[in-house]
Amino acid sequence: MSGSNSSSSSGRSMLRTLILVLATTLIGVNSVGATPATQSSWTSALSQVYETTDRLPLPNLGNIVAHDPNIVQHDGNYYLFKGGHHVPIFKSDNLNGPWEKIGTVLDQNSIIDVGNRSRPWAPTTIYRDGMFYCYYTLSTHGKRNSAIGVATTNKLDGSPWNDHGAVIRTGKGPGSDIHPFSETNAIDASFIMDQNSNKSYLNYGSFWHGIWQLPLADDLLSIESPENPDAVQLTFIPNQKIRPQEGSWMSYHDGYYYVWFSQGKCCKFGESEHDFPARGREYNIRVGRSRDIRGPFKDKDGESLVEGGGTIVYASNHGIVYAPGGLGVLAGNDSSRDILYYHYLNTSIGFKDGDAHLGWNWLTYEDGWPEVTTDSAGAIFGIPSWLYLSILLCFWLYI
Structure with missing residues (x-):
């Protein structure tokens, strides 16, 4: 007994x-990410420039240093691409890591003679019909002499990629004198496919005349009708000399196409309080939507994105998260929600470009408008x- x-x-x-x-x-x-901010010689000054509200949730930690991260989910694993030497690739079975470096997109400098050919920016990789396509940026900070290139492979196992060169150029080079390339900046490419026609589109752009969309050729290696591109403007800030919009992404959910973008100062914050913009002028993540992949896109208040509109979805918060942006969205399914991922600066770590870390949150939709949450809220039955x-x-x- x-x-x-x-x-x-x-x-x-x-x-x-x-x-x-x-x-x-x-x-x-x-509760991941709830790291208390440490004191510095200019913490009191910073309190005037970053948001301390707890209205927004803290990020789930990706546990990897990454600026402008891009994530592809394939065969039960996550593959992370980021700007850096020859575009490094990392693999993990969990968004929280640990991440293992498995190679690079380029095995040598880009064949495009623009900018820093050894360190492309802001890659976006997609998978179509057994092939991976990585669109990458070559540019110099603050310059419009830029190009978006593309490389392909059929395996994500460290196998070599084939560099196909430039898809579009701005500033200099073939085709750069054709509208809209004559006034835009060829950086920060993203990809979207029409849910009805399966037509593919490339989104790109930054400070120079906002963000644009172009139809891609069937091979996804060039744009359709390069001499007369069917270009549509997605975002713009009128009546301002500086128009800090970039890093676009487009997703689809329940009948709507969503244009996401980063707005504000992204980087080069330095080590002094004088290097920081006014509160709310740092990077934040915004969105607009449309039933049509080509727009027009409006924000939650009905303002057009080409008239300066854009609903803020995620921004600096808790005095810990600063300048989130460089985003992407992973599509969910019947048992899991969409995921918003991005880079951000943790005020307890530092504000240099190399301090940016991967963060992510689940998305919920209220009346068709995305909101961030730390809770999967539906991922478990x-x-x-x-x-x-x-x-x-x-x-x-x-x-």
Whole structure:
């Protein structure tokens, strides 16, 4: 009898321990990133330039240094591409890492003679019909002499990529005198496919005349009708000399196409409070939507994106997260929500470009408008993790 009681007591103890482990895990999932900001010689000055509200959730930690990250989900793994020497590629089975470097897109400098050919920016990789296409940027900060190139491979295992050269050029080079390339900046490419026609489009652009969209040729290696491109402007800030919009992304959800972009000062914040813009002028993530892939796009207040509109979805928060941007969206499915990922600066680490880290959040949609959350809220049999947590703790108290 005493042996039975001992066995029963041991079983309950093990069950209570297991429940505590599960509950702790759920708490951790919803509180990652809550690192207290450390003091510096100019913390008081910074409090005037970054938002300290807790209205927005903290990011889930990607645990990798990355500026303008791009993530592809394929065969049960995540593949992260980022700007850097020959465009490095990392692999993980979890967005929280750990990440393993598996190679680079380019095995030598880009064949495009523009900018820093050894360190392309802002890659975007897509998978179509058994082939991976990586669109990358070559430019110099603050210059319009830029190009978007493309490289391909059929495997993400460290195999060589084929560099096909430039898709579009601005500033100098073939085709750069044709509108809209004659006044835009060929950086920050992203890709979208029409849900009905399967037609593919390239989005690009920055400070110079906003963000634009072009139809791609069927081979995805060039634009359609390069002598007379069917270009559509997606975003613009009128009546201002400086128009800090870039890093576009386009996603699709429940009948709407969403144009995402980063607005504000992205980088080169330096080590002095004098290098920081006024509050709200740093990078933040904005969005507009349309039923048509070609627009027009409007924000939540009905303002056109080409008239300066754009609903803020994520921005500096808690005094910890600063200047989030360089974003992408991973599409969900019936059992998992869409995911917004981005780079951000953690005020407890530093503000240099090399301090940018990967962060991510689940997306929920209210009346068709995306909002960020730390909770998967539906990824586990459609039941939010807070409800699981409540059930587990009640069961723990009962036993």
